[in-house]
Amino acid sequence: MEKQILHIDVNNAFLSWTAVERLKRGEKIDIRNIPSIVGGDESKRRGIVVAKSNIAKQFGIKTAEPIYQARKKCPSLQVFEAEHEIYKKYSDKLYNLFLEYTEKVERFSIDECFLDMTGYIKKDQDIMKVAIQIKERIKKEYGFTVNIGISDDKILAKMASDFEKPDKIHTLFKSEIEEKMWNLPISELFMVGKKSIPKLEKMGIKTIGDLAKTDPFVLTKKFGKYGALIWNYANGKSNEEINYIIEKPKGIGHSITLPYDISNLEELEEELVKITEKVCYRLRKQNMLASSINVHLKNKDFKSYSHQRKLPYRTDETKVIIENAKILLKELYTGDEIRLIGSRVDGLVNKEEMQLSLFDSSVNKKSVMLDKTIDSLKNKYGYNIINKGIELK
């Protein structure tokens, strides 16, 4: 049976959601109708464009560009802070709405879902009618717009939702790829990013159609698995399933761009401890144990380097993880001026499964008890209620 897939994408998600929330709070101006963006804090050197209104887009403002540059393009630009709790709230609402139509919903990102409608469409309906109904319900019930792509292939559905915006539905069935997709530049193809574009162009591949008609053997030879992947995408043969089962994370990380460059180990260590504590807290919230820890630095010239090491045993203990993170930082640090520091745990496994199969060495351990106490305080009174002595200095 042919698959029936929808890809639903919120138009300018963070900006739309901020707009809706502000209207709800009684603000008069709908920021979707003025040149506006959601952006990071410039005073903390996190000033990039995260989302933009369509008017801002008309000024040539691009996602991820520095805000100062965006302002040059449009001096009257209004900048709003991101409000992640609100975004999570709208994302959850959408997901629950989609579950009314099929149980096979994949959350692809905070503002995008795939719906596998195969076998879920009633006799008096068709997939277009369902898409229209979903789109109109979201607009009416929540006050923002979405784009919907319809296809018999997952990646084609995603490509289709990216066609003309906002508030539109497009089909891109396998039978339509020549007509609707092959004339587009390769940069439009999912998974073709800025590093691959010049390489492909050098081979004379400028459009998705050019890519589709290239010998897949040549692509595989040059790009490995990646070559085969994009060739399949260009030919509408992704054959990917909708992963509607909620997966546990494989790693958890946190990184910060520092408000100013730091060039001494002690200060970096303080930052590392803070962010690693947060990582460990999130790890325990997931009820998982980590196998390895990774520390990542970026210097003022944007050169990145990282080290990782196996933990002595799979653990969620702040003390053990921080000790190992500190070792990595000492190995890594060469005296550079550091712009960004990151910490992440990987190789996560479920805690319960581990405790069934192994002698549980953590019972009554002092550091485990301390983590539990701190976590419950944080859960009750908020993350920042308790800080280690290092932050009180």
Next chain:
DNA sequence: TCTGGGGTCCTAGGACCC
């Protein structure tokens, strides 16, 4: 006050084992 932060997956090379 120019360039975020959170992820996943792939590759290449070295260590080590048989």
Next chain:
DNA sequence: TCTGGGGTCCTAGGACCC
């Protein structure tokens, strides 16, 4: 009188996505 070779594990780095 070059240098086996297959497999696994580990690390570092990079590409891509939103």
